[in-house]
Amino acid sequence: MGYEFELLRNFATRQGLELRLIVSTGLEESFRLLNEGAADIIAINFEYSEPRQKYAAFSKPINEISTILVQRKRAGMATNFEDLRNAEVTIKRGTIYLDKLMALNDSLDLNIQIVEVDESLESLILKVVENDLAYTVVDEDIALVNATYFDELDVDLSISSPSHVSWAVRKNAPQLLETLNDWIDRIHRTGFQAVLYEKYFLNKKNSYFRNSSAFSSVSGGRISVFDDLIKEGADRLGWDWRLLASLVYKESRFDTSAVSYAGAVGLLQLMPVTLRQFGVVNPSDPRESLSGGVNYLSYLDGFWLERVPDNNERLRFILASYNIGHGHVQDAWRLALKYGKDSGVWSNVAFYLERKSKPEVYRDPLVTSGYAKGHLAVQYVSEIINLYESYKVLVSP
Known part of the structure; x- marks a missing residue:
């Protein structure tokens, strides 16, 4: 089950392909598996960046997603950028979140202390829930689904405007990239992607049905x-x-x-x-x-x-x-x-x-x-x- 799974299943079914899923431990492993031929698509929300172009070819935008500050609901929590002055924010190493926070520091002189760690996004969010961390930063969809599970989380503060995100394929797979792009056009045209996004990330009552x-x-x-x-x-x-x-x-x-x-x-x-x-x-x-x-x-x-x-x-x-x-x-x-x-x-x-x-x-x-x-x-x-x-x-x- 899951948003990416349902998208991939739809793509595979339409192309008459068998779907095999690999759960990756991080971006480096994902790119390695892709370029070794062990995987063909990385179904992760990638924002375009020059360094990433070295490792893969990227599809048309599959969605538009903001970057969200995750914190516990409490008196004195951050409701604007100024509240983050001199704060420590812990993020997953190797993500675009570093650039986003550095851009905030540069533009507003906030002196945010950025700590990069080799942990999953889910692990960092759980540490915020358990009050072991004050703040972390994740993609909007991940923030929304975790706010569904944890009532104590606040995910209202965006630290960036919405950006286009894409999936990745090997550079030597132009036919796959073309087919993937045609399919992305189709799921946007038919509304399939929008319906799935609503199902998993926006309809909280439905997504948390079995646990409320x-x-x-x-x-x-x-x-x-x-x-x-x-x-x-x-x-x-x-x-x-x-x-x-x-x-x-x-x-x-x-x-x-x-x-x-x-x-x-x-x-x-x-x-x-x-x-x-x-x-x-x-x-x-x-x-x-x-x-x-x-x-x-x-x-x-x-x-x-x-x-x-x-x-x-x-x-x-x-x-x-x-x-x-x-x-x-x-x-x-x-x-x-x-x-x-x-x-x-x-x-x-x-x-x-x-x-x-x-x-x-x-x-x-x-x-x-x-x-x-x-x-x-x-x-x-x-x-x-x-x-x-x-x-x-x-x-x-």
Whole structure:
């Protein structure tokens, strides 16, 4: 899933090509893979610069993006350039952000202290969230999507006017460049690119659908119109029906037509591959959606049964796996084992899952599923358990 993935998939499909994705660790590696022939396109937002022309040929502009200051919302935060006088701003090494900040320094004499580090943009943003850094700078799209996940982030201050950004191909691939440019013209003409950008970066309510909720009003001993179906599913799982209702509310707010930004559908927000695997033909049908979701939960229960014998602890592993995938949770489980923690206790595993966005964690040889915003899955588990505790007070078993 993702903005660049959907664009690349559309390009590959239209050209009758098989798409193979490489997740690069940085710009230097990207250019190296490109020029070695291991990759054909770098789908990164490149602003044109003379030095970069040495390493690749660049497409027509695929978008227009500003550069954004990322900071925590707080009293006294920077709301204009003058507020950055003598401030320290940490940026990813080798990016165009250095030139942008130096231009600010030159034009306004701000004396911004620029610190370049070899860390990912996501890692720097997370350090701002955790208050380890005051400021970083990223592209507008990256800023917007992270502000969707982290309410405490402010991304309102642009440090540059919007600039055209492009993708890169090898210099010895003129036919690929021509085809890519024709396709870029097409996605702008048809509005496909604009629709995708809206989907991933501008519609915050949609993109954060699975991780936001307000408490539902409860009266008369009922939670939803689907209580009877939920009770049937809970009986199959051996769960308190109010717990399953908490999960359904968290996923869809009891809306059978709900569709997440990632393409998950129905009451229990199953992805297309999961729908097929667990026998759901019509995800808008509440009975089918609940049945498929219960089948998936039952599968996850079986997956964790021997690893986490305690029922209460295992429940949290199941919920986290439902949200982020059991591969990511299993990575955290392995790390807990590696460091001598009791891997059958959720809090021990949650500690490592929360850190799966850090390079030193997701690059550990024991981690097979890679990077993840694991803190969101930990938050997801906590929110469902809290909602369940509220339902227990308000609704009879």
